[in-house]
Amino acid sequence: SMRLSFYLLLPVVVTVLLTVSVAYYVYIPLPDSIQEQWKLMMLDAGFRTTMHLVRNILGSEPDGGVAPGVKVSDITFAGVPVRLYEPPAGGEGHLRRGLMFFHGGGWALGSGKKGSYDKINRMVSDELNAVVVSVEYQMYPEVHFPVPYLDCLTAAKHFLSAEVLSRYAIDPDRVAVSGDSAGGNLAAAVSQEVR
Template sequence: MEGFEGMMEGLLGFESGGGVMPGVKVSDITFAGVPVRVYEPPAGGEGHLRRGLMFFHGGGWALGTGKKGSYDTTNRMLSDELNAVVVSVEYRLYPEVHFPVPYLDCLAAAKHFLSPEVRARYAMDPERVAVTGDSAGGNLAAAVAQEIATDETMSVKFSVQALIYPALQALDFNTPSYLQNQNIPVLHRPLMVRFWLQYLGADLSLLAQLLANNHSSLHHPSITPELRARLDWTALLPPKRRRDHRGGGGPLVVEKGPGGPAKELPGLLDARASPLLAGPEVLAKCPRAYILTCEHDVLRDDGLMYARRLQDAGVAVTSEHYEDGFHGCFSFTVWPMDFDIGKRAVRAYLDWLQKNL
């Protein structure tokens, strides 16, 4: 497991420096007490309001920083090409904290970002503000987008959400993509389950129980049929994605799992941790979405199911799927790990924001 985490740390930019984008001003400050890095586009075009974009980095709620490597390079590109004020949030990580602290950090920063004072300071257009993130950051972006969308006290809300292979649920670790890609780097199935256990503040010895879906057995009194339907991949995935590796034909639902795991995972059914569990009335208020998924990724089906549920709720969704993609490829854009798939993914994402934000 340590080897996987070491690979993830390298991927998330611990060793690489960010690219230089002439004219982009970079400042490390705080929003509502949360450390952030602000990227301001080159001067010029006075009189025109800028786009705004809030970014949450990935890393299993335990690793990474938005200040280095490909994250920094991409955010500089976004600021420059979109004429956008980009804010990358340095939310607190495990083992210092666990859920809901990272989410609350991101929500506090987001509310500050959308405040009249900050919008005026950076000359941001209130109708062109996005929230985005990859992997665990995509989880946080989806959760924050839901909260802001349903908060009647917020006069300005996010216009769009852009989610890069987001982690969206912790009830079913036996979806087709979890089984198909369980041994595919850089995000092996046991590692993703471990990240979830850490995030939920649970005992890591429960890993085997979660891998077997014992934590979401029929014995769990709070998991209703309606709730299970919100992540029923047999209904939500496109036909060609409904692959079954167990021979049973449907989701793995254990009849009599041990009672312990459910009791020790208090955030398991909280939509702030698992945005895929949100009700249709919440999804209907969410901003239009861009959801990037990769074929060779345990999180593929999370993103595809969320795209379908948002569409069913009436939200406009662009679902960008890469048959040759793998988890983390969005960050493989900086030498010596500059892959063609990474460059294509970043370019498509940036082009979508250019047209939709």
């Protein structure tokens, strides 16, 4: 009798635990102004699941395995959070390239500190002997346009200051901006304004 009730109760307990786990994975807090929040939550969960599967299938190298000589620092440029990648020290007296990177994500998702963005920035820093600055601009829904653009512009102006260029031994004639998707839009706007 006790054993029978255990076997009858086990599927209920497993179902409840699975339901709670899936709900915890899917749920993300969203502003009340967004309509059909569950559709956005399901889409986000689908993207995250796909990314986890791709990483597991393709394999994921730990951060230290990609360009291990690159020094990585999380700092701020004029109040804007950035991740700075410095290549291994080269010959004395040689100025390095500088590169600002703005991640994509529709001005609402992503971080230059995670996944492929971090790995690519490490490799670019190492292979091009470049100081790479990945800007962690503020995103929607916490802020609206033009805040992400202003964050990127503020970080770029700080990066281009004589003091910063000197501190990291960067050639002022060899500085570029880059980005993908929304970051590409930010890169174009920042380069036009700075020019």
